[in-house]
Structures are given as structure tokens and as C-alpha cells.
Amino acid sequence: MIKHLLSIRDLDADGIQRVLGTADAFRDNMGRKYPTLRLKTVVNFFYEASTRTRTSFELAAKRLSADVLNFASGGSSVEKGESLKDTAQTIEAMGVDCIIARHSSAGAPHRLAEWVSASVINAGDGMHEHPTQALLDLFTIRQHFPSFGGLRVAIVGDVTHSRVARSDVLGLQTMGADVTLVAPPTLLPAGVDSWDVRVTTELDPVLPELDVCYLLRMQLERQKGGYVPTLREYARLWGLDRRRAALLPERALIMHPGPMNRGVEIAADVAEFPRSVITDQVTNGIAVRQALLYLMLGGPEVKEGGPDAG
Amino acid sequence: MPAKPLLLQGGRVVDPASGTDAAADVRIERGTISALGQGLSGDGATVVDCRGLVIAPAFVDLHTHLREPGREDAETIESGSRAAALGGFSAVCAMANTNPVADSAAVVEQVFNTGRAVGLVDVYPVGAITVGLEGSTLAELGEMHDSKARVNFFSDDGRCVQDSGLMRRALEYARAFDAIVANHAEDAGLAGDGAMNEGEVSGLLGLPGVPNEAEELVIARDLALTRMTGGRLHVPHVSTARSVELIRAAKAIGVNVTAEATPHHLSLTDTLVASFDSVYKVAPPLRTRADVDALRSGLIDGTIDCVATDHAPHAREDKEREFDKAPPGMLGLETAFAVLSTELVATGLLSLGDLIVRMSTAPARIRNLDGHGGPIASGAPATLVIFDPEARWVVDAARLASLSDNTPFAGRELQGKVVHTLLRGKFSVRDGEVVDGQG
Numbered sequence: 001m002i003k004h005l006l007s008i009r010d011l012d013a014d015g016i017q018r019v020l021g022t023a024d025a026f027r028d029n030m031g032r033k034y035p036t037l038r039l040k041t042v043v044n045f046f047y048e049a050s051t052r053t054r055t056s057f058e059l060a061a062k063r064l065s066a067d068v069l070n071f072a073s074g075g076s077s078v079e080k081g082e083s084l085k086d087t088a089q090t091i092e093a094m095g096v097d098c099i100i101a102r103h104s105s106a107g108a109p110h111r112l113a114e115w116v117s118a119s120v121i122n123a124g125d126g127m128h129e130h131p132t133q134a135l136l137d138l139f140t141i142r143q144h145f146p147s148f149g150g151l152r153v154a155i156v157g158d159v160t161h162s163r164v165a166r167s168d169v170l171g172l173q174t175m176g177a178d179v180t181l182v183a184p185p186t187l188l189p190a191g192v193d194s195w196d197v198r199v200t201t202e203l204d205p206v207l208p209e210l211d212v213c214y215l216l217r218m219q220l221e222r223q224k225g226g227y228v229p230t231l232r233e234y235a236r237l238w239g240l241d242r243r244r245a246a247l248l249p250e251r252a253l254i255m256h257p258g259p260m261n262r263g264v265e266i267a268a269d270v271a272e273f274p275r276s277v278i279t280d281q282v283t284n285g286i287a288v289r290q291a292l293l294y295l296m297l298g299g300p301e302v303k304e305g306g307p308d309a310g
Numbered sequence: 311m312p313a314k315p316l317l318l319q320g321g322r323v324v325d326p327a328s329g330t331d332a333a334a335d336v337r338i339e340r341g342t343i344s345a346l347g348q349g350l351s352g353d354g355a356t357v358v359d360c361r362g363l364v365i366a367p368a369f370v371d372l373h374t375h376l377r378e379p380g381r382e383d384a385e386t387i388e389s390g391s392r393a394a395a396l397g398g399f400s401a402v403c404a405m406a407n408t409n410p411v412a413d414s415a416a417v418v419e420q421v422f423n424t425g426r427a428v429g430l431v432d433v434y435p436v437g438a439i440t441v442g443l444e445g446s447t448l449a450e451l452g453e454m455h456d457s458k459a460r461v462n463f464f465s466d467d468g469r470c471v472q473d474s475g476l477m478r479r480a481l482e483y484a485r486a487f488d489a490i491v492a493n494h495a496e497d498a499g500l501a502g503d504g505a506m507n508e509g510e511v512s513g514l515l516g517l518p519g520v521p522n523e524a525e526e527l528v529i530a531r532d533l534a535l536t537r538m539t540g541g542r543l544h545v546p547h548v549s550t551a552r553s554v555e556l557i558r559a560a561k562a563i564g565v566n567v568t569a570e571a572t573p574h575h576l577s578l579t580d581t582l583v584a585s586f587d588s589v590y591k592v593a594p595p596l597r598t599r600a601d602v603d604a605l606r607s608g609l610i611d612g613t614i615d616c617v618a619t620d621h622a623p624h625a626r627e628d629k630e631r632e633f634d635k636a637p638p639g640m641l642g643l644e645t646a647f648a649v650l651s652t653e654l655v656a657t658g659l660l661s662l663g664d665l666i667v668r669m670s671t672a673p674a675r676i677r678n679l680d681g682h683g684g685p686i687a688s689g690a691p692a693t694l695v696i697f698d699p700e701a702r703w704v705v706d707a708a709r710l711a712s713l714s715d716n717t718p719f720a721g722r723e724l725q726g727k728v729v730h731t732l733l734r735g736k737f738s739v740r741d742g743e744v745v746d747g748q749g
């Protein structure tokens with residue numbers, strides 16, 4: 001298994017299947033505690049506010065019996081001016097096996113991986129990547145479809161500023177899905193033509209053929225930055241409201257990485273539709289992160305059989 | 311000054327200013343070239359064996375950050391002078407973004423005097439265009455020009471003069487002193503908080519980008535203003551293909567413009583940023599292969615008049631940060647010649663003579679630096695670089711003379727090594743080592 005997970009590209013299709021397959025066993029036994037990572041120490045190294053990702057990792061590590069440290073930059077030595085490198089090395093000197101890093105700067109986990117000897121898992125870096133989100137999204141899709149091959153997935157919204165979008169596009173492509181990006185032209189990243197995805201600014205024509213409609217969080221900052229005139233207009237043109245949701249086929253899933261801006265990218269009631277799997281994503285996130293920690297830190301003897309083998 | 315004459319024996323003299331490229335000995339007395347020719351007598355002289363070496367006018371850098379005054383932990387005039395001499399330079403132009411800013415006669419004279427006191431290279435200060443580099447009020451260009459430092463080159467480098475009206479006035483006013491205005495070309499609105507080149511790579515890395523157009527818009531504007539005012543414009547660190555086209559077209563209609571490109575923009579691309587190593591962060595940012603190729607074509611055909619290093623030392627604690635938070639800038643003085651020798655001369659794209667034009671003759675002429683850039687002729691000052699065009703060496707960041715170590719070329723094997731540098735007949739570097747004190 002890989003030493004670090006910095007980008008979803010660190011895993012090939014087999015690697016992703018292995019994580020998802022391992023996650024199945026954890027998902028079937030949510031709440032059960034495993035002794036696998038006893039005496040291992042995992043630190044949640046969060047340089048950016050996060051509730052859901054941090055608690056998800058914390059639960060995942062604790063259910064594997066790891067010791068978990070929560071480090072947040074607020075109120076810490078970082079506020080006294082300590083650099084990322086010094087902070088990371090200080091934490092590592094305490095004997096940490098794995099650093100789960102969230103940072104507002106793209107590439108910060110990559111730099112950490114060069115500076116410390118512990119494993120590093122990217123829990124979201126700037127606008128770059130969020131590979132465990134991609135894994136939990138793939139896991140959630142896989143619960144409803146027999147294979148990823150040819151699956152039609154639309155990712156809708158602020159692709160430019162979204163680390164979720166980058167990891168999801170790469171992960172879905174690795175697994176053979178067809179990805180369409182739907183966004184206002186101002187929120188499509190530079191060089192998107194080279195991504196091997198379909199790109200369109202119109203949501204309605206795309207909806208009837210989808211297997212998955214994935215909505216990205218739309219932040220008020222984008223209105224302030226002039227990317228869209230108003231969130232109201234964004235909601236009208238790119239939001240998944242009741243009318244648009246009705247254009248989706250029966251089979252199509254509605255997904256969102258959270259936290260949602262109800263009434264902007266997704267109408268409040270659409271989020272509650274039966275085909276909305278947004279809360280499943282949260283539950284699955286724990287299982288997938290358990291699988292990842294188990295495979296990355298569990299040691300060679302446990303890696304062979306899966307969680308119930310030993 | 312050494313009492314004993316010097317004889318540089320057995321070298322190949324390449325001097326674009328006099329059109330020389332021939333085997334010749336060079337005799338130097340009292341800082342001046344006293345004879346040039348084959349088989350000169352070594353009687354009474356210290357003979358320096360130059361077999362296999364090239365003797366050329368020492369290099370001139372129009373764009374150097376020496377960080378003194380203000381950030382003497384990153385570089386000083388002395389450490390920067392050592393780096394320059396080791397790189398084969400006899401003259402460097404110290405940029406104005408110091409603390410205090412070089413926007414007054416007092417500061418430029420201090421920099422000039424310190425450079426003279428160190429004595430390894432001539433340090434020619436660049437004056438700020440605007441007070442405090444703030445882009446709002448013209449600095450006292452005349453006072454700086456009339457000072458002992460004789461400043462004839464002004465730049466707010468690192469900051470772009472955004473206000474078109476102010477840029478017009480700067481170009482107009484500088485005409486009174488036949489001075490050059492060099493504007494860091496970067497439209498603030500387009501650049502935003504960009505940390506790298508905007509393009510395929512920035513899109514994948516999720517780093518905010520600076521589009522080529524941020525540079526091209528300002529160059530197009532400045533060329534129009536130069537044409538309008540009859541001023542003299544210098545375009546620093548050109549980085550995009552269309553910038554080269556704009557300058558080429560302006561020169562064709564007689565606009566009084568000169569331009570420089572850096573060794574890093576002539577050799578490196580934005581794909582290096584995928585490492586997220588901030589050593590690859592620079593302003594303007596590393597661009598694409600197509601831009602690098604266009605810059606090379608521009609340098610070859612003379613659209614880009616000269617190479618400048620934009621040597622920008624940064625203390626390790628400043629540079630070793632998250633990519634978007636690290637300051638832009640790269641070291642350049644000690645690697646410039648070898649990088650271009652490797653990338654352009656060894657590959658056959660540029661003749662050695664033309665590289666010497668771009669690194670010495672042309673930049674010396676742009677700033678009217680008498681005594682630099684050749685000629686290598688009897689009666690001229692012996693301000694020379696002597697290098698081995700074949701020698702290969704590996705860049706070791708820890709062994710550079712600069713106080714900082716932010717070179718993007720660390721670990722690279724390069725071809726072409728400076729052996730000796732002479733400033734008015736005195737060795738500043740001999741056998742690859744800085745000669746301190748009297749020399």
C-alpha cells in the first residue's frame with residue numbers, strides 16, 4: 001500500500017478498489033471497534049477549520065484503536081509564528097505514525113511529506129485535492145451501481161475553487177466513468193480543455209442522461225469576487241431545484257460534499273429526496289477512512305486478509 | 311593595484327564590441343589592457359595560463375536584488391558582489407526595493423559607495439520610479455541622477471506602475487536625463503493573488519494563476535506610452551511569447567525599447583511547480599514550453615536585447631513556506647552564464663559570441679556603463695571574464711556565495727564554468743575563488 005495519500009492519483013484503479021473493498025467490511029460493521037492500530041498515533045493536523053472531515057477521521061482512527069491527537073492551528077504555536085515545517089517536525093518528534101493534514105494552501109501536505117517521516121494523508125489542501133472525499137464518493141456511487149464503467153456523472157458548480165471536484169474528476173476517470181462539468185464559464189479552471197471531460201454551461205440538457213448529479217458548494221465569496229453577479233442568479237441558472245431534479249432519471253443519485261447552501265446550489269427539499277445520498281456520504285466517509293488507515297498503517301500481516309481475517 | 315603586469319596567455323579572445331574571436335594573449339598593466347596579440351612576451355609579468363579558456367568582457371546584470379539595506383540576512387552588497395564576481399560579472403544593477411527604498415539620492419549613494427568599498431564588482435543602483443514604490447508620486451529622479459551614483463535607470467521592480475497617467479509622466483520626465491524607465495509588467499487586476507502561471511498546470515494544482523495577459527497588457531500600454539512620449543523603456547524579465555511579439559513589433563516601428571529575459575524564464579517551465587516547492591515561485595511566473603521557445607527565439611534574433619538574472623535572494627525561513635505564501639524570486643548570479651551556456655550554446659541555438667553580446671556588450675550599452683562590456687583592446691580597462699566553455703559542474707546550493715540558497719538549478723549539471731574575473735585589472739575571482747582585499 002502507498003505510504004502517503006496526497007492526491008487521488010496516488011492510487012490506481014486496483015488501489016481504489018482495494019480501499020473500497022476493505023471499506024465494505026467496515027461499513028457493514030459500523031460502530032465496531034478493531035484493535036488493529038493499537039499503539040499507533042494519528043494526528044489530525046488541521047490548519048483550516050473543518051468539522052466533518054476532522055471528526056470523520058477521528059472516529060475512523062479511534063475505531064481502529066489508534067491514539068488520536070487533534071491539532072488545530074488556531075490557538076496554537078502557529079499563531080505565535082511557527083512555520084509549517086517546524087510545527088510538523090515538532091509534532092512528529094512526539095512519535096506520530098500518520099499526519100492527516102488539512103491546509104488552506106495547495107501543496108502543503110506534499111511539503112509535509114518531504115519534511116517528516118510519518119505517513120501523510122491529504123485531508124484537503126487549498127483548491128487542489130481532497131482524495132478521501134473522492135474515495136467516499138466512489139464508495140457511495142458503488143453502493144448503487146454495479147460498475148463505474150461508462151457511468152455518467154455531472155459535477156455542477158464552482159469547479160475552479162473546488163478540491164472536491166479535482167479529486168472526484170480524477171478518481172472517476174481512473175474508474176472509467178464519464179464526467180461532465182457544468183458551471184458558469186467564470187468557475188471553470190484554466191486548462192480544463194485538457195481534462196478529458198465534457199464541459200458545458202447548461203445544466204438542463206445534461207440532466208436526463210445522468211447517473212449521478214454531484215453539486216458543489218457555492219460560496220458567498222464568489223459573488224464578492226465577481227465570478228457570478230449574485231447567488232440568487234446562480235441558484236436560478238445552476239441550482240438543482242425541484243423542476244430540474246424532475247429531469248433526472250429515476251436511477252440518478254444526488255450528491256453533495258457538504259456543507260450545503262440550501263437554496264443556492266440545491267433546493268432545500270431536493271436534498272431530502274429519496275435519491276439524495278448526501279447523508280450516506282457522511283457515514284461512508286468513516287468506513288472509507290477506516291479502510292485507508294487500516295491499509296496504510298496496519299502493517300503487512302493485517303493487510304493481506306481484510307479486517308475480519310485476523 | 312598590482313605593480314606587476316599580467317599576461318593572459320594562450321586563451322581565445324571573444325569580444326563582440328571589437329568583432330574579435332581569435333587566439334590571443336592579453337597583457338594588462340595598471341588595470342588597463344596594454345597589448346593584445348599572439349605570442350606576447352611574458353617578461354616581467356605574472357603569466358596566467360589561459361589555454362582552453364575563453365577571455366571575454368565581463369558580464370553585466372541589469373537586474374539584481376542585493377537586499378541591502380534592509381534584509382542583510384538574505385543578501386548583502388558584499389555577499390551579492392561575491393556571487394556576482396563568481397558568476398563572471400563586473401557590474402550589477404541593484405534594484406530599488408530595499409528598506410528603505412532606493413528612492414532618494416541618499417540611499418542610492420549609500421548603495422553605490424558600499425559597492426565601491428567592497429570592490430568586487432561595480433554596483434550601479436536602480437532608482438525607484440515612485441516614492442516608496444507606492445505607484446502614486448514620482449520619486450526625485452533628477453536628484454538620483456545628479457548624485458554620485460549617476461542613476462540613469464529607474465524601476466519599481468516587483469511592483470508595476472499601474473496608473474497609466476503616472477507612467478506617462480515618468481517616461482516623459484526621465485527624458486530630461488536620457489534615463490530609462492523599466493516597469494515590472496503585471497496588471498494588478500488580472501494577476502490577482504496569482505502564485506504561478508495560469509494554465510493547464512495551475513488548473514490541476516488548484517493554485518491561483520497569473521495569466522500571460524497580465525504582462526502583455528502592461529507591455530502593450532507601456533510601448534504605446536513610450537511611442538507617445540519619446541521616452542526610453544526597458545522591459546524587465548519578459549516571460550511570454552506574445553510579449554516578445556509586442557516588443558518585436560514596437561522595435562520595427564522605431565519605439566525606443568529594450569528588453570531582458572532571465573536564465574530561468576529561458577530554461578524552466580511551470581510543470582516544475584507540481585512539486586509545490588516554492589523555489590520555483592518567481593514573478594513573473596515560470597511559463598510554458600511555448601513561451602520558453604519564443605523567448606529563446608527573441609533572444610536569438612535580438613528582440614530581447616540582453617539576459618538579466620533577477621537574482622532574488624530570500625532567507626530560508628521566508629522561502630520554505632507553503633507555495634502560495636512564499637515570496638517570489640530565485641538566485642541567478644552564480645548560475646546565469648552556465649545555464650545559458652548549457653541550454654543555448656551547447657545545444658547550438660546561440661553562438662558563444664552572441665551569448666557574450668547578450669550578457670555583456672548589450673546590457674553595458676543599454677545603461678551606458680563605460681568600462682564594462684568591452685572592448686578588449688589596447689587602452690581599454692581590463693574588465694574581463696575568463697571561463698572554461700567545456701567544464702562541467704553540478705550546482706550545489708549550499709556552496710553558493712549568496713547568503714541564500716534559493717536556486718532552482720540545485721543538483722543540475724551545467725557546462726561552462728567561470729575561472730577568473732577581472733575588474734580593471736584586479737582579480738575579483740581567481741581559479742574559481744573570490745579574491746578578497748587587495749587582490
